[in-house]
Amino acid sequence: MKKNPYRNKKIFFVIPAYNEEKSIGRVIKELKRAGYKFIVVIDDGSKDNTYKEANKKKVFVLRHIINRGQGAALRTGIEFALKKGAEYIVTFDSDGQHRVEDLPSMLKPVVSGKVDVTLGSRFLRKTKMPFGRRFLLKGSVLVQWFFYGVKLSDAHNGFRVMNRGAAKKIRIESDRMEHASEIVEEIAKKKIKYKEVPVTIRYTGYSMRKGEGSFFGALKILFKMVMRRLIH
Secondary structure: OOOOOOOOOOEEEEEEEOOOOOOHHHHHHHHHHOOOOEEEEEEEOOOOOHHHHHHHOOOEEEEEOOOOOHHHHHHHHHHHHHHOOOOEEEEOOOOOOOOHHHHHHHHHHHHOOOOOEEEEEOOOOOOOOOHHHHHHHHHHHHHHHHHHOOOOOOOOOOOEEEEHHHHHHOOOOOOOOOHHHHHHHHHHHOOOOEEEEEOOOOOOHHHHHOHHHOHHHHHHHHHHHHHHHHHO
């Protein structure tokens, strides 16, 4: 496992979690073992023991009384991290899809000052995924390019790194999964320097059963992306 190469930096992880009692402990354990100590879990109104399992790991645990959505959870976590003096913020999934091994390459361009934001891309590195999921992700890429003029190889990858300045500029108003296209829109509108970085996504039976991992979940997100842009 690759260790944290920036132990003198205040790198905060913002991890939205909804009904992730089976995976949240393992995700936190991997991050801690690699030397990352500033971890914020946002229990987004879970009906299981997500809050209890995260608390066992002695990290920051915030709680939404009701399920508000991943966008709202990210907003809560990022605001908290900034108040705690975060220099860099990593958005990271709670279901185990993101790999600790990819963190050094995601962090380096931002910590070195070359860019303000890095966006993980599963298409810059060979990743096996269901055809339907791949098709809809590529469709989302075209929508982002058409509406926002931002040419990316991936869409709706929750693995991101941003410096403090970018985190303060990017406003997340969408409570649900369409927040991902909103972040891209903010990057384009505010001319924030960004770079895509190859990452590997771990697709498992567990993660694919989650709503955002399903074919219909991805189709729903794509539809909301289009509707949001047409309304705005």
